[in-house]
Amino acid sequence: MSDLRIRAATPDDLDTVLAFWKTAAEGTSISDDRAGVERLVGRDPEALILAEQHGEQGAELVGTVIAGFDGWRCHLYRLAVHPQHRRQGVGSALLTAAEERFVRLGGRRGDAMVLTRNETAHHAWRAAGYTPEENWRRWVKPFGD
Numbered sequence: 001m002s003d004l005r006i007r008a009a010t011p012d013d014l015d016t017v018l019a020f021w022k023t024a025a026e027g028t029s030i031s032d033d034r035a036g037v038e039r040l041v042g043r044d045p046e047a048l049i050l051a052e053q054h055g056e057q058g059a060e061l062v063g064t065v066i067a068g069f070d071g072w073r074c075h076l077y078r079l080a081v082h083p084q085h086r087r088q089g090v091g092s093a094l095l096t097a098a099e100e101r102f103v104r105l106g107g108r109r110g111d112a113m114v115l116t117r118n119e120t121a122h123h124a125w126r127a128a129g130y131t132p133e134e135n136w137r138r139w140v141k142p143f144g145d
Helices: 011-024 034-043 090-105 119-127
Strands: 003-008 048-055 058-069 074-081 110-112
Touching: 003 090, 011 034, 011 048, 011 058, 011 074, 034 048, 048 090, 058 090, 074 090, 074 119, 090 110
Parallel strands: 074 110
Antiparallel strands: 003 048, 048 058, 058 074
């Protein structure tokens, strides 16, 4: 029987995480590159949380979430679970770890970036107690090229 473990990512995990997101994450982000994830982990070493399945074959990355706290708001990004490990509690374990981190840091409410078209994610977020806030719209402006 395998064992699920939750831990913060280290710089040694970043290539594995980026490859994992290509399989498990819906959509891409302007920051989905080595430099972007290095900045995240360098600035906040506990923000990128990993779920690993440990078994006879060693550790396998099965889920991620970014739990960023800027001192004011608690932001959740990149909740991704490997398709073969969905509906097994991995996402719930990651969100519990993220929420515990936020509470420890003084956070009061989490908000999640969820793609409008990702209906599977909508069900997962609702099951975790999150609801859409329809009166807000995300506005973005990329910097640089």
